Amino acid sequence: xxxxxxPLALDETGAIERLERLVxxxxxxxxxxxAIAERGLRELYDxxxxxxxxxxxxxxxxxxxDFSDAIGEVLKEICEHMSWAFGTAYRVDGGGTAVSCDxxxxxxxxxxxxxxxxxxxxxxxxxxxxxxxxxxxxxxHWIDEAELAASFCRKVQAATCGIRSACGFPVMIGExxxxxxxxxxxxxxxxxxxxxxxxxxxxxxLARVIERERARAALLHDAxxxxxxxxxxxxxxDERSRAAxxxxxxxxxxxxxxxxxxxxxxxxxxxxxxxxxxxxxxxTARRFDGVITARVGGRRRSDQPSWRATLARxxxxxxxxxxxxxxxxxIARDLSGALIDALKAPIQxxxxxxxxxxxxxxxxxxxxxxxVEQLRQxxxxxxxxxxxxxxxxxxxxxxxxxxxxxxxxALENELRDAIREKQFTLYYxxxxxxxxxxGEAERLRGFEALIRWNHPDRGLVEPGRFIPAAxxxxxxxxxxxxxxxxxxxxxxxxxxxxxxxxxxxxxxxxISINIAPQQFLQPTFSSHVQRVLLETGVPPELVRLEVTxxxxxxxxxxxxxxxxxVRSWGVKTSLDDFGTGYSSLSYLQNLPFDTLKIDRSxxxxxxxxxxxxxxxxxxxxxxxxxxxxxxxxxETGEQGASLRExxxxxxxxxxxxxxxxxxxxxALVWPEGTASAA
Amino acid sequence: xxxxxxxxxxxxxxxxxxxxxxxSLLEMAGLEGAYTSLGSYPDSEVVRLVEAASTALGVSQxxxxxxxxxxxxxxxxxxxELFFTPHRNAQSFVTSVNDIIHPEVRKLxxxxxxxxxxxxxxxxxxxxxxxxxxxxxxRLAHGFIEGAADHFGDAVEIEHLACMLDGLPVxxxxxxxxx
Numbered sequence: 001x002x003x004x005x006x007p008l009a010l011d012e013t014g015a016i017e018r019l020e021r022l023v024x025x026x027x028x029x030x031x032x033x034x035a036i037a038e039r040g041l042r043e044l045y046d047x048x049x050x051x052x053x054x055x056x057x058x059x060x061x062x063x064x065x066d067f068s069d070a071i072g073e074v075l076k077e078i079c080e081h082m083s084w085a086f087g088t089a090y091r092v093d094g095g096g097t098a099v100s101c102d103x104x105x106x107x108x109x110x111x112x113x114x115x116x117x118x119x120x121x122x123x124x125x126x127x128x129x130x131x132x133x134x135x136x137x138x139x140x141h142w143i144d145e146a147e148l149a150a151s152f153c154r155k156v157q158a159a160t161c162g163i164r165s166a167c168g169f170p171v172m173i174g175e176x177x178x179x180x181x182x183x184x185x186x187x188x189x190x191x192x193x194x195x196x197x198x199x200x201x202x203x204x205x206l207a208r209v210i211e212r213e214r215a216r217a218a219l220l221h222d223a224x225x226x227x228x229x230x231x232x233x234x235x236x237x238d239e240r241s242r243a244a245x246x247x248x249x250x251x252x253x254x255x256x257x258x259x260x261x262x263x264x265x266x267x268x269x270x271x272x273x274x275x276x277x278x279x280x281x282x283x284t285a286r287r288f289d290g291v292i293t294a295r296v297g298g299r300r301r302s303d304q305p306s307w308r309a310t311l312a313r314x315x316x317x318x319x320x321x322x323x324x325x326x327x328x329x330x331i332a333r334d335l336s337g338a339l340i341d342a343l344k345a346p347i348q349x350x351x352x353x354x355x356x357x358x359x360x361x362x363x364x365x366x367x368x369x370x371x372v373e374q375l376r377q378x379x380x381x382x383x384x385x386x387x388x389x390x391x392x393x394x395x396x397x398x399x400x401x402x403x404x405x406x407x408x409x410a411l412e413n414e415l416r417d418a419i420r421e422k423q424f425t426l427y428y429x430x431x432x433x434x435x436x437x438x439g440e441a442e443r444l445r446g447f448e449a450l451i452r453w454n455h456p457d458r459g460l461v462e463p464g465r466f467i468p469a470a471x472x473x474x475x476x477x478x479x480x481x482x483x484x485x486x487x488x489x490x491x492x493x494x495x496x497x498x499x500x501x502x503x504x505x506x507x508x509x510x511i512s513i514n515i516a517p518q519q520f521l522q523p524t525f526s527s528h529v530q531r532v533l534l535e536t537g538v539p540p541e542l543v544r545l546e547v548t549x550x551x552x553x554x555x556x557x558x559x560x561x562x563x564x565x566v567r568s569w570g571v572k573t574s575l576d577d578f579g580t581g582y583s584s585l586s587y588l589q590n591l592p593f594d595t596l597k598i599d600r601s602x603x604x605x606x607x608x609x610x611x612x613x614x615x616x617x618x619x620x621x622x623x624x625x626x627x628x629x630x631x632x633x634x635e636t637g638e639q640g641a642s643l644r645e646x647x648x649x650x651x652x653x654x655x656x657x658x659x660x661x662x663x664x665x666x667a668l669v670w671p672e673g674t675a676s677a678a
Numbered sequence: 679x680x681x682x683x684x685x686x687x688x689x690x691x692x693x694x695x696x697x698x699x700x701x702s703l704l705e706m707a708g709l710e711g712a713y714t715s716l717g718s719y720p721d722s723e724v725v726r727l728v729e730a731a732s733t734a735l736g737v738s739q740x741x742x743x744x745x746x747x748x749x750x751x752x753x754x755x756x757x758x759e760l761f762f763t764p765h766r767n768a769q770s771f772v773t774s775v776n777d778i779i780h781p782e783v784r785k786l787x788x789x790x791x792x793x794x795x796x797x798x799x800x801x802x803x804x805x806x807x808x809x810x811x812x813x814x815x816x817r818l819a820h821g822f823i824e825g826a827a828d829h830f831g832d833a834v835e836i837e838h839l840a841c842m843l844d845g846l847p848v849x850x851x852x853x854x855x856x857x
Contacts (some may be wrong), residue, residue, distance in 0.1 A: 020697055034685075034715040035757070038786050041716075045785035082775070187764055 014430050034509045036532045039664075046194070053081045056202050061205035065216065067091075068103060070209045071179075074202055075105040079183065085163060086112050086184040088119050090131045098124040098131040114157040115184065116625040134168040138177060140196065141168045142189060158184065165189045166672025169212070171203040178210050226313040228278060229285035237320055244308075244324040245372035248365060254307075255365035255372075256332040257379040258321040260288075260339065263357035263392045265317040267555040268349070277317075277348040280356060285313060287342040292321065295335060307331065320376075324660045328566065329396075330363050334361045336394040359387035363397040374502065381405045389470045412473040414455075415466060419478050423454050427485050428665035430628060430657035431512065434644040442640075442656060444668055446510035446544070449487035451479065471516060480519035481528070488536040488543065494666050495539065504586035505539070509669055512544040512574060517551045521558060526565040533569065540570035544595065547577045552587045563592045574630070579618060588625065595650075596622045603653070606642060619647050679721045679813075680787055682757075684713035687727060690749035706730035710796045718787070723814055740817040740843070747821020751829050758782075768830040769805070772823055773797050795819070800852055806839075809849040814842045816849040823853065832856070 024194045057074050064070035075087035086106040090098035100122045106112040112587070124132040133141050143166040147156055152166070163184045171179035181203065189195060224236035227455065232240070233313040240336040244255050262284065269277035308324040321339075323332055339358060346353035361383025363375050382397040385405070395401070418424060427450045433443035436623070470476040498508055519525065533540050545566060552559045564572050574595040579602055598618055605611040615631075622629045629644045634653030643651060691700045699723040704711035707726040713719060728746075732739045755762055761779050765771040780792040809816050820836055827834040832855060837848040 023697060030714065031685075031757075037716055041786045042782075045788075 028377050034250060035230045045610055045638045049081070050194075050198050053077055053198065057202045057205050061209050064209050065212065067179075067206070067209050067213050067456070068101060070206060071103040072105065073099065074206055075103060075181070075646065078181075078199060078202055079105050079107065081198065082183070082185070084185045085161065086115055086119075088116075088182050090122075090124065090180045090182070092135065092177055092179060096126050096135065098135050101179075112161050115154065115161045115163065116545045118154050119158045120180075130168040130182055134170050134182075135177055138170055138172070138175075140170070140199075141193065143167065152435075162186050167195065167199075169199045169203055171206045173207050173211055179206060181206075200448070218463060229313050230283055231285050231289070231319075232310055234312065234314045237310060237314060237322065238312045238323075238422045241322045241372045241376070244322060245365070245369075245375070247324075252369065253368045254324070254326045255375070256323040256326055257363050257372075257375050258323070258327065258332060258336060258339075259361045259376070259379040259383040260319040260321065261359045261383055261387060262317040263359055263387065264354075264554055265356055267558060268354050268356065271356070271555075271557065272349055274354065276354070280347050280354065281313070281317065283312075283347045283459040284343060284356065285319070288319060288321075288339055291338045291342045292335070295331075295338065299446075309335075310664075320379075332362050332364065333394065335394065336362060340392070340394070357392035359383050359392040360394045361386055362394065362398065378402065384472060388468065408469045408472060411466060411469040412475065413452075415470055415473065415475050415479075418453055418455075419475065419482070422484070423456065424479065424482060424486075425452050425454050425460075425661070426450065426483065426490065427452050427659035427661055428490075428511075429652055430665065430668055431510075431650055431658040432629075432656050434640055434651050436644060438641070442651075444509060445650060446511040446512055446542075446658075447528045447665060448546075448652060449483060449490075449514070451483055465517075471518065474518065476516040477519050477522060480514075480516045484513055484529070485532050485536070487511050488532050488538040490662055490666075491542065492538040494535040494669065497544070498669065503669075505558050507538070508542055510542040510544055510572070511538070512546055514576065515551075517548065517554060519563065520545075520551050521548050526562045529566055529571065531568060533571070541572065544572040544574045546576040546597065547673060548575040549578070549580075552591055556587050556590065559587075560591050567592055567594075577632075579614060588621070593627055597630045597632050598648070600653075603631055603633045603639055604635070606639055612642075612646075615643070615648070616646055623647070679719055679724050680715070680783070681713045681788060682715040682720060683724060683857060684727075685715050686750045686753050687724070687746055688713070689753050690746055694749065695755075701729045703727055703734065708735065714721065716786075733800040737792070743815060743817035743823040744824070747818045747823075748825040748828065749821075750842075751822060751825025755829060762829070765830070767855075768823075768826040768832040768834065771826050772853075773805075793819075802852075803854075804837075805853040805855070806851060807851040809840070809851070810847070814849075815844070816841060816851070819849075820851065823851075827855075 053470050057077055060070055060073045060077075064073075071089045075089060078084070079087040085108070088104040089101055091101045093099050100120055102120050104116055104120055106116060109116065122129075124130075124135070126132055127136040130141055130143060143152060145164045147153060148163060148166060152158055156167070156600065162183075164186055165188050166182065166184045167189055168183075169181045170177045171181065181199065181623045185201075190502075197507045224233060224239075225231060241255075241257065248255055262280070265277065265280065268280055288311055292311055296306060296309050307326045310322045310324070312320050314320050321335070322383075323335070326332065339360065343356055343358055346355050361379045361381065363379035363382060365372075365375055369375050372556075378397040382395040382401060385401055386393050386395040389395075428447035429450055429621070430444050431446045432447060435442050451467075453465050453466055455461050466481075467476065470479050488511070495508055499505075515525075522528070529545070534544070547559070547563075567573060573592060573596040574597060575591075575593045576597050577599045578596045596618065598615060602611045602615050602618075619629055628650060629648050630650040630652060631648050632639045632652055634643065634651045634655050636655055639653075640651055640655060659665075660668075683748070688700050691703060700711075706726075707723070707730040709726065710721055728739050728742050731742045735742065737745075745767055761774075761782065762771060764778075765774065775795055776797075780790075780794075783790050793809060793811040793813070796806075798806045798808070800806045807819075809819055820838075822833060823836060826832075834856070835854040837852040839852055840846045840848065842849050
């Protein structure tokens with residue numbers, strides 16, 4: 001490579017010119033360096049400010065449990081950062097509409113008033129206006145000055161406020177748009193990249209707040225609602241009813257508690273399984289909710305002072321409705337009727353249709369109550385009263401009911417003692433084949449076992465005085481079991497004696513034993529009967545189990561199964577108190593009974609032609625169904641004769657024979673003159 | 679004082695009087711003269727340069743500052759065009775000084791002591807500008823406003839109603855804009 005000298009300007013003028021160019025280049029180099037450095041500084045500054053902004057927004061998001069708190073602060077931060085005139089936000093409702101959440105920020109409220117006012121309570125449908133477009137497309141939208149003036153739906157107000165540009169941003173959780181932010185500026189929005197970067201990150205933080213809010217709401221909802229039906233649970237009910245109680249006016253009136261229990265629910269659960277039970281509960285809740293919403297809503301529409309209702313599920317098949325600000329107690333009663341009606345239509349469970357009834361207890365607030373819990377207890381009590389009636393229905397709590405209940409509670413306690421102390425005894429009322437001709441003697445055919453309570457202070461107590469309490473308290477199962485075993489035992493002893501004395505099996509008297517519904521519907525009832533038969537050795541064909549119509553109403557299917565089973569062992573079945581309940585022919589036809597017992601009320605009123613017609617109808621029916629008939633409560637010879645004439649074969653009553661203790665009753669079996677041998 | 683002011687002064691002098699004129703001014707003021715826009719330099723150095731220019735040109739210091747301000751606007755436009763683009767007239771540009779230009783200056787130079795101009799409407803329809811700064815450079819502001827009017831092709835009449843140079847606590851200018 002050849003080295004040559006770089007040519008230098010030799011003359012002075014040339015040198016100066018070249019030096020000047022050199023200086024000029026240096027200057028330009030410096031300017032460029034400064035510009036580069038300034039750009040770096042500006043970017044550094046901008047990013048620091050943006051980071052600080054996002055830090056503040058993140059802090060705010062971390063602090064806020066509530067979207068409405070956070071959104072105001074976020075709008076303020078963004079508007080101040082961007083020097084924007086006005087920022088607002090919309091929540092997206094279930095129908096996909098952007099609803100203004102009345103959260104907005106402007107540093108200059110007075111000049112921005114027209115735009116704020118036209119915006120703050122606006123709702124934008126999908127695709128409508130700037131928020132609607134963001135909602136539709138799921139991405140930010142920009143509106144420049146030209147579009148703002150031409151087609152913006154709030155263009156008049158925007159122009160009045162000197163707005164030159166606008167933008168809308170979605171706040172997303174996953175794919176879902178949960179909120180739309182909208183900003184307005186008095187200058188053009190030029191640096192869209194920087195705006196996107198900042199607002200999108202702010203939106204992410206806002207989405208976190210909404211997510212947390214949702215998670216909290218879900219937790220709170222779960223804590224206060226029944227998972228299966230979605231109704232308020234006991235906790236929420238307690239909270240609301242306490243609050244309502246606190247709000248009661250001086251009269252203390254206006255609050256009512258309805259305790260609702262499903263009748264026949266357990267049977268559905270047992271028969272079809274828990275899944276079926278769940279379907280029934282969900283459907284019941286849905287129907288109740290529909291009835292209540294329609295009634296409360298109906299009031300609202302007519303613009304009357306409206307009452308409020310909280311429907312809750314508080315236990316397995318127990319619901320409670322708390323009615324608040326009730327102008328009239330009748331409303332509670334009417335509502336109860338409507339709830340009962342709502343459950344009249346059967347509920348479909350898989351391929352079956354099932355029916356449940358309701359027992360509803362109502363208690364109204366008043367000056368006598370010092371806590372809402374007392375009110376609940378009284379409503380409970382009224383519900384049990386309704387349930388004790390056997391067919392459900394509505395009972396409103398009253399003072400009388402209260403004292404009756406207290407007495408019953410005391411009675412229940414005494415009954416427990418009685419069971420422990422074996423204070424019960426059985427009496428036996430003879431049942432006769434009615435004489436076919438005047439002067440002919442009625443022939444003894446059997447006995448009905450009747451319980452008496454040999455009370456230590458009060459002497460012999462009739463069953464009517466304590467059986468309802470025993471049923472209500474669930475003690476009837478124990479007492480009924482004792483009766484069954486005791487009666488079978490006594491009968492077995494009697495039969496052993498009679499057999500020894502040569503009585504033929506077809507001449508032996510039978511024993512009729514009352515079985516309470518609760519006892520009968522125990523899942524183990526039939527096997528229990530079988531055990532008693534085996535253990536006592538009583539001939540099954542001489543045992544008659546008497547059940548009432550109530551049993552069949554509660555659960556016809558199980559009733560049939562049990563009846564069929566006990567009959568397969570030879571035990572006879574008898575339908576007690578016939579004519580007083582539903583007396584539905586359909587179940588009578590489907591249930592395997594041997595005997596009908598005509599209720600004593602028809603016999604007592606036999607003088608009334610109407611009663612006679614009913615008796616005749618029952619006798620015809622029984623004859624068609626091949627059932628024998630026993631008339632109860634025959635108190636006169638005329639009644640007995642008339643019944644016989646009408647074709648009634650058997651009867652019992654004071655006229656024929658009073659209930660007697662075991663010894664006296666069984667003495668009736670012996671032929672004349674041999675009784676003393678017993 | 680921010681280096682950019684020295685740079686603008688240097689550019690203005692060189693454009694009007696040539697490269698060596700700036701060198702002469704530095705010599706007269708007894709200054710080293712190595713200024714970069716990113717640096718900060720004592721206010722007194724600007725004062726000494728203005729004094730030197732005043733002496734050299736035989737005009738008052740106020741006139742020098744006013745000339746400087748007016749001449750600086752095209753230079754500023756070259757360097758910082760983004761401050762100008764959003765505006766359609768000089769009035770809009772001038773009134774953005776507090777909200778846009780000075781905040782931008784602070785982005786580059788943390789802690790820059792930018793003066794505040796208070797704009798308000800006067801009863802006679804003119805725009806009032808109140809200015810208060812220990813540097814007392816109201817004439818520079820005056821020149822900037824004139825330069826802005828030149829840039830946007832507007833006309834402005836500027837009246838000094840009160841001046842800190844007369845020992846008053848605040849400078850007050852009245853502007854009448856016309857196109």
